[in-house]
Amino acid sequence: MPAEPDRGRLDPVRILHSLPQQEQDAFLIAYRRAVTAAEDPEGFSELLRLLRLWAKRAVAVAAPGYAEARAAARAPLVGGMPLDTATSGG
Numbered sequence: 001m002p003a004e005p006d007r008g009r010l011d012p013v014r015i016l017h018s019l020p021q022q023e024q025d026a027f028l029i030a031y032r033r034a035v036t037a038a039e040d041p042e043g044f045s046e047l048l049r050l051l052r053l054w055a056k057r058a059v060a061v062a063a064p065g066y067a068e069a070r071a072a073a074r075a076p077l078v079g080g081m082p083l084d085t086a087t088s089g090g
Helices: 012-018 023-036 041-062 066-074 084-087
Strands: none
Touching: 012 023, 012 041, 023 041, 041 066
8 A cells, every 4th residue: 555645735724824924814715715616526626726725835935035036027127128129139
């Protein structure tokens, strides 16, 4: 009989507590929808997918520099040129 996989990292309570406060509401909304869908056996794989995704997200948002990198990625670009100018060769 194969060994039981470690489901600790997919524990929704563990995921919830690993997330910053501003991410917790989004997780709970998505989790509740997935749990409802998982009442049908066809929806169970979606619940597992969601838990895997949020477990990885919890690790990412806990990484040093994550908030700063996210803010920088969302900030407007300074300098550069319009796409039309860059692609027209002019």
